[in-house]
Amino acid sequence: MAERLTRNLVAALRRDVIGLVLLALVGTLLALCLMAPWITSADPTQTDFANMLLPPSLAHPLGTDDFGRDVFARLLYGGQASLAIAVVAVLVVTAIGVTVGIAAGYFGGAVDIVLTKVIDVLLAFPRLVLAIAVAALMGGGMVPLIIAVSAVAWPPYARIIRAFTLQIRQEGYVLAARTMGTPAWKVLVHHVALNLIGPILVLAMLDLGNLILSISALSFLGLGVAPPQPEWGAMLNEGRAMMELAPWLVLAPGAAIFIVVLAANYFADVVRDSTEGRPVHGPRDWLRVGRRRGLPDAAAEPTVGTGHPLVAFDGVTVDVTDPRSPYFGRRILDGVSLTVRRGECVGLIGESGSGKSTLASLALGLTRSPLALTAGSVDLFGANTRDWRWDDWRDVRGRAVALVNQDPLSALNPVLKIREQIGEVMAVHSGASRTVIDDRVREVLNEVHLPPRVLDQYPHELSGGMRQRVVIAMGLVNRPSLLIADEPTTALDVSTQIRILDLLRELQSRYGLGLLFVSHDLRVVAQVADRVAILKGGRVTDQGTTEKIFTAPREPYTRALMAAIPGQRRLQDRVTGT
Amino acid sequence: MLRYALKRAAAAVAVLFGITVVVFLLLRLIPGDPATAVLLTMTNPGAGSAEITMADIEQLRAELGLADPLPVQYAAWLGEILQGNLGTSLRSRQPILGELVLRIPGTLILAGAALVVMFAIALPSGIIGALYAGRPADHATRMVSLVGESLPNFFLGVLLIYLFAIQLDWLPAIGRQGPESLILPALTLGTGIAATTSRLLRASLLDTLSQPYILMAEAKGLPRGRLLFRHALRPAFVPVLTSSSLVAGGLLGGAVVVETVFAWPGVGRYMIEAIGGRDYPVIQGFTLFMAALFVTLNFLVDILYRFLDPRVRVEDARHG
Numbered sequence: 001m002a003e004r005l006t007r008n009l010v011a012a013l014r015r016d017v018i019g020l021v022l023l024a025l026v027g028t029l030l031a032l033c034l035m036a037p038w039i040t041s042a043d044p045t046q047t048d049f050a051n052m053l054l055p056p057s058l059a060h061p062l063g064t065d066d067f068g069r070d071v072f073a074r075l076l077y078g079g080q081a082s083l084a085i086a087v088v089a090v091l092v093v094t095a096i097g098v099t100v101g102i103a104a105g106y107f108g109g110a111v112d113i114v115l116t117k118v119i120d121v122l123l124a125f126p127r128l129v130l131a132i133a134v135a136a137l138m139g140g141g142m143v144p145l146i147i148a149v150s151a152v153a154w155p156p157y158a159r160i161i162r163a164f165t166l167q168i169r170q171e172g173y174v175l176a177a178r179t180m181g182t183p184a185w186k187v188l189v190h191h192v193a194l195n196l197i198g199p200i201l202v203l204a205m206l207d208l209g210n211l212i213l214s215i216s217a218l219s220f221l222g223l224g225v226a227p228p229q230p231e232w233g234a235m236l237n238e239g240r241a242m243m244e245l246a247p248w249l250v251l252a253p254g255a256a257i258f259i260v261v262l263a264a265n266y267f268a269d270v271v272r273d274s275t276e277g278r279p280v281h282g283p284r285d286w287l288r289v290g291r292r293r294g295l296p297d298a299a300a301e302p303t304v305g306t307g308h309p310l311v312a313f314d315g316v317t318v319d320v321t322d323p324r325s326p327y328f329g330r331r332i333l334d335g336v337s338l339t340v341r342r343g344e345c346v347g348l349i350g351e352s353g354s355g356k357s358t359l360a361s362l363a364l365g366l367t368r369s370p371l372a373l374t375a376g377s378v379d380l381f382g383a384n385t386r387d388w389r390w391d392d393w394r395d396v397r398g399r400a401v402a403l404v405n406q407d408p409l410s411a412l413n414p415v416l417k418i419r420e421q422i423g424e425v426m427a428v429h430s431g432a433s434r435t436v437i438d439d440r441v442r443e444v445l446n447e448v449h450l451p452p453r454v455l456d457q458y459p460h461e462l463s464g465g466m467r468q469r470v471v472i473a474m475g476l477v478n479r480p481s482l483l484i485a486d487e488p489t490t491a492l493d494v495s496t497q498i499r500i501l502d503l504l505r506e507l508q509s510r511y512g513l514g515l516l517f518v519s520h521d522l523r524v525v526a527q528v529a530d531r532v533a534i535l536k537g538g539r540v541t542d543q544g545t546t547e548k549i550f551t552a553p554r555e556p557y558t559r560a561l562m563a564a565i566p567g568q569r570r571l572q573d574r575v576t577g578t
Numbered sequence: 579m580l581r582y583a584l585k586r587a588a589a590a591v592a593v594l595f596g597i598t599v600v601v602f603l604l605l606r607l608i609p610g611d612p613a614t615a616v617l618l619t620m621t622n623p624g625a626g627s628a629e630i631t632m633a634d635i636e637q638l639r640a641e642l643g644l645a646d647p648l649p650v651q652y653a654a655w656l657g658e659i660l661q662g663n664l665g666t667s668l669r670s671r672q673p674i675l676g677e678l679v680l681r682i683p684g685t686l687i688l689a690g691a692a693l694v695v696m697f698a699i700a701l702p703s704g705i706i707g708a709l710y711a712g713r714p715a716d717h718a719t720r721m722v723s724l725v726g727e728s729l730p731n732f733f734l735g736v737l738l739i740y741l742f743a744i745q746l747d748w749l750p751a752i753g754r755q756g757p758e759s760l761i762l763p764a765l766t767l768g769t770g771i772a773a774t775t776s777r778l779l780r781a782s783l784l785d786t787l788s789q790p791y792i793l794m795a796e797a798k799g800l801p802r803g804r805l806l807f808r809h810a811l812r813p814a815f816v817p818v819l820t821s822s823s824l825v826a827g828g829l830l831g832g833a834v835v836v837e838t839v840f841a842w843p844g845v846g847r848y849m850i851e852a853i854g855g856r857d858y859p860v861i862q863g864f865t866l867f868m869a870a871l872f873v874t875l876n877f878l879v880d881i882l883y884r885f886l887d888p889r890v891r892v893e894d895a896r897h898g
Contacts, residue, residue, distance in 0.1 A: 018721075082694045121596030124876075125869045128831025133865040136853040137607040213730055217835050233732075240736055240839075244744050254733035262728035269724065359673040364797050390802070398799030405797075414889050415812050419747060424808075425798045457887040474798060 001294050019270065023262040033079035042070035044077040045228045053246045053258040055482045063248045064573060065239065075252050078230030082219075082257075085146055085231075086212050092150040093211070094204055097157025104158065104194060106166025106184070116162070119155040131214055135223040148215050157203055168195050172356070175424050205271045209264035214271060216257050301564045308382030308512040309339035310482040311363050311401070315376035318358055318538075320511030322370030332358050332371060336539040340482065345508055345515040347546065351521060355538040356518045357406065360486040361395075363516065364401055365393040381481075402470075403474030406487035412459035419455040429478055440477060448503060450475045463494035472500065476507065482514045489524060501528055522565050526550055532567050534558050583881055590877045594870060598659060602652050603865045604807040605858060623784035631824040669855050673884075674863035678845055684754065685844035688767060689829045691759060691760050695768025696825070699726070702781030705806070708814075709790065711784055717778070731832050735766040735839035763840045771828040778821055794833030816887045819879060826875045830868055 010248040023487050031037055043059075044480025047067040054064040062071035087119075090277070099495070104115040131148040138144035167176055174191045218224055219233025309371040318333040333355045340346045361367055362378055365385060378385045380396060405411035412421060426437045428511065442452055448469040459467055468488065468565075475483055485504065489497040507513050507527055525532060532549040534542040534557065542555040553559045614635055646654070656666070664674040702718040712715045742762060743751035750759040786792060787810055795809045834846030841847065845864060852860035 001824065007685070012879075032648070074853055075854060109595060117596065121593060121600055124593045124597055124873050125600070125865070126830035126872045128827075128828040129834065129865060129868045129872075132831075132834060132849070133604060133861055134607060134851075136861050137604055137858065139609055213728075217732060219639055221835065221853075223837060223853070233730075236730075236736065243736065243740055247740060250733075250736050250740070254730070257730050258728055258733060265724055265728050335703045361793075366793060368793075394799045394801065396799070397797055403794070403797035405790060407790055408775065411794045412792045413809050413813065414793065415816075415887060416809070424800065426851055428800055428804065464710075471794070472792075527793070 014538060016270070019266060022259075022266055025259050026140060026263040030083070031075050031081065032505070034082060036073070036076035036080060038068065039076060040073045042073035044068075044069060052138070055086065056248055060422060062252045063246060065246070065249050066173065066242050071235075071248060071252055074230035074235060074288040075232075075256060078232050078235055078253065079256060081225050081231045082212075082216065082233070083140070083260075084217050084361065085142060085149075085224075086208075089146050089149045089153070089211055089215065089381040090204055090208065092146060093157060093207075094200055095152065096154040097203075098161050098193070098196065098200060100154070100158040101161025102165050102188060102196070104164040106169060106188060106192060106399045112162075113471045119158055122152065123153065123159075124156045128214060128217065131218060132221065132223065137220050139208070140223045140226070142225050145215065145218055146225070148397070152173065153207065153211055153214070158198075160199065163467070164196055164199050164250070165192055168192050188544060202271055205264075205267045209261045209268060210260050212257070212264060244397045308379070311380060311516070312379040313337055313359065314379065316359070316362060317375035317440065318362070318367065318371055319356070319374045320370045321372040321374065325370035327370070332538055333362075335376065335536070336540050337376075337481070338533055338543070339538065340514045340516050342481065342514050343508065344511040344531065345505075345517055345529050347525035347532040348516060348518045348535060349520065349525055349532060350535035351520055356520075356535050357486050359535070360403070360484045360516065360518050363484050364397050364403055366403070369437045373536075395429075398475075398480075399478045400426045400480050401481040401482045401484065402478070404471050404475050404483065404488045406490055409464065410466065412467060414459055416458075418457055418462075418470055421459075422470065422477055425474055426475050430539065441473075444473045444477045447476065447507070449499065463507040465492050465496060465500075468492055468500065469503075474501070479511060480513070482516070484516045484518070486518045487520070488517075492518070497524070504528060522550075524563060534561070582884065586877055586880050590873050594873055597869045597873070598656055598866065601862055601869070602655055604865065605862055608858065628797050650858075653882055659866070665859040667852070667860050668857045669852075669860075674860055675867075676865065677848060677860075678867050681709070681845045681848050682844060684842060685833050685837070685846060687760065688763055688842060688844060690769070692767035692829060692832075692836075693825075695764050696772045699723075699769065700775035700779060704776040704783060705811075706715045707776065707780035707784035708787065709806075716780075719780075723773035726769045727768070727865065731766050731770045732835050732839050734769060734814035735762070735836055738762045738766060739840070754843055763836050766839070767829065767836045768834050770832055771825050774821075774824055774828070775818060778818045779814065782817045784811060785812045786814040789813075790824075796815035812886065816883065819883050819886060822879045823872075823876045826872060826879070830872055 047069060048064070049067070051060075051064050051297040052066055054060055056063045059158065060070050060072060062075060065071055065074070100115055100119070104112045104119075120291050134151055135144050135148035138147065141288070171191075171429075177187050177191055212404060215224070216233035216236075218236045219231050222234070224234055227238075235253040236257075238247070239253070243250050314337050315335045316333055316337075317331065317335055320327045320330045320332065322328065336355075336359060338346065338348070338359070348356050348359065356373060358367065359430045362373065363380070365378075365388060367373060381402065381521055385393075420439075421443050422444065423437050424439060426432060430437075432440075440453070445452060445454065450466060450469050450473065454462060454466065454470065459470070461468065472488065483504075488504070492500065501524065502513060504517075506514055515528070516527055517525060529546045532542075532544065533540050534545050534549070534555070536557055542549060542553070542558040549558060550562060553562050598863075661674055664678070666672065667674055667677060670677070700723075703723055708718045729752045739751045739762065742749045749762055751762075753759060792805070792810055795805050800809065833844060834849060836842065837844045837846035838850050845867070849861065849864040851857075854866070
């Protein structure tokens with residue numbers, strides 16, 4: 001972990017101008033502070049009332065203070081104090097945090113309970129308030145300052161280290177060492193502590209900025225190094241009164257603290273990114289507020305008789321186009337052509353990873369980065385969607401084309417009631433009145449055989465089957481002409497599955513709904529589909545009527561699939577109706 | 579819900595008990611004999627120990643409750659606390675609780691205004707950061723919040739005073755005279771904590787936007803505004819709220835510093851004055867008061883969180 005971290009850091013730094021600049025600034029500041037006696041000959045505590053409050057000059061690069069002391073010298077020597085306190089505090093905090101965390105996590109039992117309670121209580125104080133109280137009661141000074149800052153900073157470390165230790169304790173090699181009778185301290189040092197170096201470094205890095213801020217805040221309040229000696233926070237406090245006459249008294253130490261903390265926080269950010277770093281993708285193109293291209297009439301009024309298929313995929317090819325993706329360059333769909341007509345159910349069969357969900361999302365323009373359509377075209381209701389912007393898509397989504405997702409558990413928003421989630425699809429498209437919407441919502445609930453009581457429930461209060469029917473109701477509320485059903489029954493038990501399939505077939509025959517039914521389950525597809533397409537590795541390998549595919553498969557892959565169905569004989573009988 | 583609230587309240591009381599133990603033990607941190615130390619500072623800072631009589635020391639030891647064994651001392655002290663007696667200030671001879679209650683409105687007004695500032699900064703920057711993730715607008719907001727997070731609030735406060743009070747003379751530098759004197763302290767306190775919230779909101783919103791239910795909301799043809807504000811933002815706020823104790827801690831601790839910088843009349847400045855006068859009972863009482871306030875705030879947020887996320891509400895009903 002530590003190794004990977006360093007590697008990531010170095011790699012990140014190479015391209016990071018701001019990081020390099022900050023590193024150079026802090027490096028210079030550190031070097032100047034450490035070599036203070038060689039940089040300046042001035043004495044940081046030597047008062048000189050003949051030269052009070054002088055502005056910056058060659059003799060005094062940062063001017064002098066109200067005692068005539070050289071501010072530059074005070075800044076460098078003060079930096080020694082500030083940074084020394086920070087370094088010691090980091091060491092103390094990590095030492096206590098790691099010891100307590102490992103002890104609590106490794107030994108468990110009473111030790112764990114007591115230590116965890118202590119941690120809980122300390123975390124129940126506002127951090128800075130407790131630090132101020134400790135430092136104030138101890139009377140101020142360098143050692144009390146370190147104790148105060150460390151006393152409030154270690155509990156979060158201990159808590160995290162404890163969690164890591166609990167995890168490591170369960171690893172096979174630690175269990176093995178313990179059963180072989182290796183003494184506890186040896187196990188702790190060899191197996192536990194060494195594994196914790198990575199997390200500890202990350203923690204220390206993330207907290208360093210905060211720690212320096214607390215230290216300087218305490219010094220600012222007069223709880224740090226005793227007065228004639230310089231320290232950044234204290235210098236800032238002393239300079240406040242003279243700010244009108246000599247702003248450099250405040251600016252010099254303030255800027256020094258700021259630069260050090262900024263660098264620490266900046267690298268904490270880099271560390272955080274390299275430990276998390278999972279790329280996430282929001283809706284595509286929704287920030288491109290482009291002018292609408294004007295929808296074709298067919299999409300605005302998708303009725304019978306236009307002769308166009310509802311959706312026509314023509315040689316569509318989808319690639320992973322984001323170079324940051326680990327799958328960059330992979331082809332997901334390769335020249336797929338497929339159409340769905342009115343009143344028709346097309347089954348799309350494929351194993352997982354065959355690209356069937358990608359094809360389904362393409363029908364609603366929902367492909368998200370890192371995927372992108374690189375060739376071919378998608379026609380909706382006879383209109384080419386190539387130049388459609390967000391608003392064009394938005395107009396057909398949920399109104400003319402609806403999606404039923406494969407996972408009913410995650411397709412519903414956890415914090416909104418069912419009434420709103422179904423009703424809003426109608427509200428945003430029709431602008432109908434509340435009562436009209438409410439009537440239609442009740443009607444569609446009835447169609448999917450859900451009781452009206454679900455309206456005021458949250459998704460998590462419903463069973464999986466009920467949730468899936470809510471998703472179907474959401475799709476049907478505007479009476480779309482095309483329904484994209486992506487594995488609508490996979491997550492359901494068999495009896496619910498049958499009821500939902502019946503419902504879909506009923507709607508198809510009653511309203512002339514076009515259905516693209518995506519599934520890996522051949523038997524389910526055989527039940528509902530008029531035509532079937534087989535997708536393998538992003539290509540359509542076989543396509544035809546359900547009867548032809550299931551009874552007389554020609555392609556070897558189709559034949560293999562059919563042979564793999566348990567009870568295949570009976571299925572064929574059902575398809576051919578004999 | 580009520581059961582959950584009671585359970586959390588019981589936990590809060592247990593923590594408060596732990597807090598009293600820590601606060602009680604704090605007084606043992608005073609180097610040497612506390613009574614002597616107090617007398618030295620009270621009488622005359624320059625005076626030697628020769629001028630203090632043993633009788634004085636004994637009297638003060640009794641007053642500070644230092645004469646008995648520790649558990650007895652603690653029990654007596656806790657008894658007083660439970661009756662609402664935080665002790666008397668050594669300097670003003672006034673009950674400490676009264677002095678704190680007198681000054682807490684100032685601190686709460688400052689903290690409230692700082693919260694407004696925090697949301698005014700964190701909401702837009704967190705949302706922009708998530709929406710434009712990885713693009714220039716994201717980098718810009720991240721740099722801004724990084725700067726806000728790294729500027730020590732005492733430095734920022736002094737800078738603001740220099741700019742807006744001394745150079746431009748637009749706003750009062752210190753004290754509390756009218757609403758305009760709240761602006762600079764609230765800006766100072768709010769800026770520092772905005773960065774944490776902004777970062778959390780950005781990460782949480784990014785995570786929410788990649789959830790299947792947002793894809794579903796998109797498939798329903800919802801307009802951008804509804805997608806973002808109704809569907810994404812509320813679930814995204816749940817993790818932000820769970821780490822609100824960071825914000826509350828930053829507010830209460832930061833208030834002490836900011837009140838000192840701006841001479842703002844609140845409990846923080848009272849504490850800093852007490853430190854200067856070695857008024858140990860006040861330091862102790864203040865710490866206990868702030869910790870109790872912090873625990874109460876966290877408790878309230880915990881309850882509020884239940885309302886924001888209906889999923890947890892049901893879990894409570896099930897597991898009580």
